[in-house]
Structure formats: structure tokens, C-alpha cells
Amino acid sequence: MSGLRVVPTWRNGQERLYVCLTDGQNVAWYDREAARVNLLSEDRKEDVLDALVPFLTGPVTVGPPPFPTPAELALLNLHPDDDLAPNRPGEALLVALDRDPAPTHRLRPDPRRRALLAEQTVGEVLDRLAGAGWHALHSIPLPGGDHIHHLLIGPGGLFALHAVYARKHRVQLADPMVTVGRRESLPLLRRVRADADRASYALTAEVHPVLALVSPAHVSGSAMPRDVHVVRDSEIAELARLGGTLKPADVEGLYAMARDRNTWGRV
Incomplete structure (x- = not known):
């Protein structure tokens, strides 16, 4: 068991899947629109891909993320339990x-x-x-x-x-x-x-x-x-x-x- 979990979020109307450790720290995210898996830790590559297998919709590019914006950095440090984006109306x-x-x-x-x-x-x-x-x-x-x-x-x-x-x-x-x-x-x-x-x-x-x-x-x-x-x-x-x-x-x-x-x- 890799101990990783996949947490879906939405960004600009597109779904993005974050791969997290059990303590909530992000190690990668999968951008379906760009067909790219962005790795924050190269040594977890195989574990990340294994965790994403049920979610992959086709061939993907795997590598380090592009230079993040300050907003993206803030999201990468956001624990899933503190993320209000998944809240449903009401x-x-x-x-x-x-x-x-x-x-x-x-x-x-x-x-x-x-x-x-x-x-x-x-x-x-x-x-x-x-x-x-x-x-x-x-x-x-x-x-x-x-x-x-x-x-x-x-x-x-x-x-x-x-x-x-x-x-x-x-x-x-x-x-x-x-x-x-x-x-x-x-x-x-x-x-x-x-x-x-x-x-x-x-x-x-x-x-x-x-x-x-x-x-x-x-x-x-x-x-x-x-x-x-x-x-x-x-x-x-x-x-x-x-x-x-x-x-x-x-x-x-x-x-x-x-x-x-x-x-x-x-x-």
C-alpha cells in the first residue's frame, strides 16, 4: 500500500485530482485537461501513478510541475480538510x-x-x-x-x-x-x-x-x-x-x- 489518496477539486471549471499523503500533504496532481501528471516528489512517481490508475483517461505526460503561481503554491500547501472548494450549495x-x-x-x-x-x-x-x-x-x-x-x-x-x-x-x-x-x-x-x-x-x-x-x-x-x-x-x-x-x-x-x-x- 502506497498510503496515498486522491482528492478531486475544481479549478476554472475543470477537475483537478490531487494526490496526497495520509497527513494531507500534496505530492502530485493530475490535470485532465492538459493530460499531465505533475510530480512534486520524483521518488513517489510509481506510487502516484498507481494511485491515479482508476482516474486516468488516456496517455499522460509525467514530470515536475510548471513554475507555480503564488496562488498555486498556496493551494499545494492547503490541507484537504481545510479546503472549502468541495462544499456543496447549502x-x-x-x-x-x-x-x-x-x-x-x-x-x-x-x-x-x-x-x-x-x-x-x-x-x-x-x-x-x-x-x-x-x-x-x-x-x-x-x-x-x-x-x-x-x-x-x-x-x-x-x-x-x-x-x-x-x-x-x-x-x-x-x-x-x-x-x-x-x-x-x-x-x-x-x-x-x-x-x-x-x-x-x-x-x-x-x-x-x-x-x-x-x-x-x-x-x-x-x-x-x-x-x-x-x-x-x-x-x-x-x-x-x-x-x-x-x-x-x-x-x-x-x-x-x-x-x-x-x-x-x-x-
């Missing part, structure tokens, strides 16, 4: 529902299910932006048990998105309150701003707050927020069309920082 809710499912005799649906559907809907839209130079992270854990639903990083900047289920309901905005249908009004705009502020502090970069409404019937407000993007799920892709403010190297560096769980431990 990861925190999925875990909570698995640990504590709602009783089957409830008269009303578990509201966590609606919240989960909202995060999954928004997450699917964000993940489709990967091919355009954008990265999305989901369910980012914060101290105190809070989570940022989604973080979008790309040429047009950084955006912290909070997803709200509003299917076929009227949404009324009166900053900071948000009312969905006949539900209780909640200060969601304050929460959205706080998430963006905490992300800005963690990443030392401006993060724009976004309230993402999933399938609302109508949106209106007597006091519309000026500093928060309020979008329907069908409009989220328009964020990717904003003018470029970040260079590709900056995008990759911020993404490498954001996907590290330890980045968020101090906010």
Missing part, C-alpha cells in the same frame, strides 16, 4: 438536516427545506459561471455558527450572496427589513451587509453584498438599498458581465485565500 443545511431531520408528522414543511432549495438554486447558477473566469464557494463557515451562503470571485470583483426562497411571493423591501409574502419581516439586508463586511475583512478586499431572491412574484420597496445588489435568481449571471476590476492573477490569489477554512477563523 452544505451547512444538508448536514443539519441529516443530523436532525424534521419529524414526519409536522403539519407544515420544514422551513430549512425551502432555505436549502434557495441555496441550491443560487449555487447552480454561480457554478455555471466557472468557464468565464469566475469562482464560486458555498456555505462558508464563520465563527459563531454563521455561514456565508455563497461567495463569487471573478474579473468583476467579489460578491457575498445571501439566498432567500420567495417562490410566487411578493417581496417588500424597507431597509433593513425584507418581507416575503405573509412571513414575518426580517432585517435580512443588515445580515447581507454583515456577511460582506466580514468577507472584506477576511480577504482584505472589497466584497459587494447581494440579496438573491429565488423566483419571487414581484419585488418592490419604499426604501430600496443603494449599497446592496438585489437580484432574482434569473438575474445573477448579470453580475459576471460587470466591468473587469481584477486581473486573473488577483482572482486566483483571492480564490486560493477564500477557499482556506483558516482564512475565516478570525472574522
Whole structure:
């Protein structure tokens, strides 16, 4: 037994397979798009290739990696348990529902299910932006048990998105309150701003707050927020069309920082 394990990740919409020691240290990675196995330790070549056998899709080039960027170096030192990139949309809710499912005799649906559907809907839209130079992270854990639903990083900047289920309901905005249908009004705009502020502090970069409404019937407000993007799920892709403010190297560096769980431990 080589003691190696293969951990899949996604980068710019393409799958990359990292080969790690039992302590999480990377010794190689397989780039399917480039058909190349990049070795960080030549003396583990045979073990690496043996571990990758089930994943190889054809002939590959094997050798030392090209000169890595600072962002790539950061990822190579990132322990898989600290990597937030594999998080699914609504990861925190999925875990909570698995640990504590709602009783089957409830008269009303578990509201966590609606919240989960909202995060999954928004997450699917964000993940489709990967091919355009954008990265999305989901369910980012914060101290105190809070989570940022989604973080979008790309040429047009950084955006912290909070997803709200509003299917076929009227949404009324009166900053900071948000009312969905006949539900209780909640200060969601304050929460959205706080998430963006905490992300800005963690990443030392401006993060724009976004309230993402999933399938609302109508949106209106007597006091519309000026500093928060309020979008329907069908409009989220328009964020990717904003003018470029970040260079590709900056995008990759911020993404490498954001996907590290330890980045968020101090906010």
C-alpha cells in the first residue's frame, strides 16, 4: 500500500485530482485537461501513478510541475480538510438536516427545506459561471455558527450572496427589513451587509453584498438599498458581465485565500 489518496477539486471549471499523503500533504496532481501528471516528489512517481490508475483517461505526460503561481503554491500547501472548494450549495443545511431531520408528522414543511432549495438554486447558477473566469464557494463557515451562503470571485470583483426562497411571493423591501409574502419581516439586508463586511475583512478586499431572491412574484420597496445588489435568481449571471476590476492573477490569489477554512477563523 502506497498510503496515498486522491482528492478531486475544481479549478476554472475543470477537475483537478490531487494526490496526497495520509497527513494531507500534496505530492502530485493530475490535470485532465492538459493530460499531465505533475510530480512534486520524483521518488513517489510509481506510487502516484498507481494511485491515479482508476482516474486516468488516456496517455499522460509525467514530470515536475510548471513554475507555480503564488496562488498555486498556496493551494499545494492547503490541507484537504481545510479546503472549502468541495462544499456543496447549502452544505451547512444538508448536514443539519441529516443530523436532525424534521419529524414526519409536522403539519407544515420544514422551513430549512425551502432555505436549502434557495441555496441550491443560487449555487447552480454561480457554478455555471466557472468557464468565464469566475469562482464560486458555498456555505462558508464563520465563527459563531454563521455561514456565508455563497461567495463569487471573478474579473468583476467579489460578491457575498445571501439566498432567500420567495417562490410566487411578493417581496417588500424597507431597509433593513425584507418581507416575503405573509412571513414575518426580517432585517435580512443588515445580515447581507454583515456577511460582506466580514468577507472584506477576511480577504482584505472589497466584497459587494447581494440579496438573491429565488423566483419571487414581484419585488418592490419604499426604501430600496443603494449599497446592496438585489437580484432574482434569473438575474445573477448579470453580475459576471460587470466591468473587469481584477486581473486573473488577483482572482486566483483571492480564490486560493477564500477557499482556506483558516482564512475565516478570525472574522
